[in-house]
Amino acid sequence: xxxxxxxxxIAVASLDxxxxxxxxxxxxxxxxxETLTEQGVExxxxxxxxxxxxxxxxxxxxxxTARFLDKHGPGLHHLAYRVDDIEATLATLAAAGVWLIxxxxxxxxxxxxxxFLHPSATGGVLTELVEGRPSG
Ligand code: CO
Numbered sequence: 001x002x003x004x005x006x007x008x009x010i011a012v013a014s015l016d017x018x019x020x021x022x023x024x025x026x027x028x029x030x031x032x033x034e035t036l037t038e039q040g041v042e043x044x045x046x047x048x049x050x051x052x053x054x055x056x057x058x059x060x061x062x063x064x065t066a067r068f069l070d071k072h073g074p075g076l077h078h079l080a081y082r083v084d085d086i087e088a089t090l091a092t093l094a095a096a097g098v099w100l101i102x103x104x105x106x107x108x109x110x111x112x113x114x115x116f117l118h119p120s121a122t123g124g125v126l127t128e129l130v131e132g133r134p135s136g
Contacts, residue, residue, distance in 0.1 A: 028048055
């Protein structure tokens with residue numbers, strides 16, 4: 001049902017302060033930058049092998065990412081899996097009683113379709129499903 005790990009999501013206070021470490025020290029190619037108004041974040045993607053690191057920063061203090069940073073500080077935020085058919089995957093998980101944050105996909109980074117599973121259903125890991133592989 002799940003493909004590869006599509007990306008690991010890392011919450012940061014400032015993209016401009018966080019990008020240089022990944023780009024210049026770890027030498028990961030920065031391949032995309034996008035403001036996702038609906039999700040209240042600006043995000044970037046770095047290629048790492050066939051997967052990605054997603055850094056994202058809040059657009060304002062009322063966003064869920066700002067609340068996350070207030071509570072936990074910057075760091076690991078979510079894990080995203082590739083799926084071929086996000087509706088079918090959500091239906092299978094719903095039938096299994098999994099607590100879904102999104103019962104329908106929403107638009108994610110680089111035109112992907114995404115949905116989140118509640119961390120209480122996954123051993124404490126906020127989990128994202130991604131259909132439409134964000135590459136290239
Ligand atoms: Co993500």
